[in-house]
Structure formats: structure tokens, C-alpha cells
Amino acid sequence: MELHNLRPAVGSNKKNKRVGRGTGSGYGGTSTRGHKGAKSRSGYKHKVGFEGGQMPLQRRVPKFGFNNINRVEYKAVNLDAIEALAAAANLEKITIEDLRNAGLVSKRALVKILGNGAITRKVEVEANAFSKAAEAAIVAAGGSVVKK
Numbered sequence: 001m002e003l004h005n006l007r008p009a010v011g012s013n014k015k016n017k018r019v020g021r022g023t024g025s026g027y028g029g030t031s032t033r034g035h036k037g038a039k040s041r042s043g044y045k046h047k048v049g050f051e052g053g054q055m056p057l058q059r060r061v062p063k064f065g066f067n068n069i070n071r072v073e074y075k076a077v078n079l080d081a082i083e084a085l086a087a088a089a090n091l092e093k094i095t096i097e098d099l100r101n102a103g104l105v106s107k108r109a110l111v112k113i114l115g116n117g118a119i120t121r122k123v124e125v126e127a128n129a130f131s132k133a134a135e136a137a138i139v140a141a142g143g144s145v146v147k148k
Contacts, residue, residue, distance in 0.1 A: 075109040079134055080117025082125060093124040096148065119143070 020031040033040040049056045082094060085102050099105045113125060115133030122142035130138075135145050 072110065074112035074129055075105045076112055076114050077104050077127070078114050078116035079119045079137055082113065082123065083117060083119045083121065086121050086123050092122070093126070095126045096128070099127075113138075113145075 017027060017032075018025055019027045022028040030040065038044050038046075049058055051057070077099060081104055085091065085098065085104070086094060089098070091098065096105070096111050099111060100107065105111050110128040112129040112131070113127045113134045114131045115137055119137055119141045123138065124144045124146060125138055126146040126148055128148055130145050130147070138145055
């Protein structure tokens with residue numbers, strides 16, 4: 001193989017469709033745009049959601065609900081995850097930073113500890129919020145909760 005005899009693989013290069021270059025080309029006349037209508041004209045741009053004058057979907061479907069701008073979103077972490085993290089790293093105090101490093105919560109997320117699972121270790125847990133069941137379970141195991 002030399003530079004002068006390099007060729008692309010057979011069928012990998014296609015010829016351009018040369019539109020509007022006379023009837024002999026097969027793409028002359030209407031230039032593959034069909035007859036009449038807005039789409040056949042030059043400069044045609046459709047609006048997003050335009051359905052040809054028919055009432056568009058986003059106007060046919062009724063509005064529903066609302067988004068509360070004051071809602072506080074928490075990332076939920078269950079007791080079984082706290083137990084596993086404490087066992088793996090042999091920790092007596094678990095902070096939000098420890099949960100971030102373990103990949104359980106993202107950087108700016110607020111953390112809420114929920115009571116799913118069981119905890120047997122005496123652990124001090126720091127979080128933004130606790131469910132009543134989680135708080136009771138941590139205290140019952142001899143640990144403590146720190147609300148940040």
C-alpha cells in the first residue's frame with residue numbers, strides 16, 4: 001500500500017444530490033420540495049409547535065398544577081446506607097461531607113435522613129433534616145443527631 005494508491009472503501013463515498021440543476025438530473029423543477037405551499041417557498045421557517053393552522057398540542061391540552069417556588073428539595077438517605085457507610089469506614093461521626101464523598105448526595109443537595117432500614121451502631125449523624133422514625137432509631141442505638 002502506497003500513498004498514491006489509497007482509495008476509500010467501496011460504497012463509503014456518496015455523490016451529493018444536486019438539487020435544482022435541470023430536469024435531466026431528476027431533481028430539477030420543484031427541487032424535491034413538492035408543489036406549492038409554504039414549505040416549497042424560499043425562506044420558509046416553521047415555528048416550534050406549528051401544526052399547519054390546526055390548534056397546536058400545547059394549546060389543546062389543559063394546564064395542570066403549579067410549581068411552588070418556596071419548595072425545599074431534600075436528597076433522601078436511608079438508615080441502611082448510614083449503617084453501611086459507618087461499617088465500611090469505621091466512623092463514629094457521619095457528616096454531610098462524608099455522604100458526599102461516598103457518592104450518596106451531590107455537592108449542593110440538602111440531606112434528609114429517612115428511617116428505612118436498621119441501625120445498630122452508635123453513630124453521630126449530621127444532616128439538614130431527619131424523619132421522626134430515623135431520629136428515634138439513631139437515638140435508640142445510642143447515637144445522636146445534629147441538625148445543620
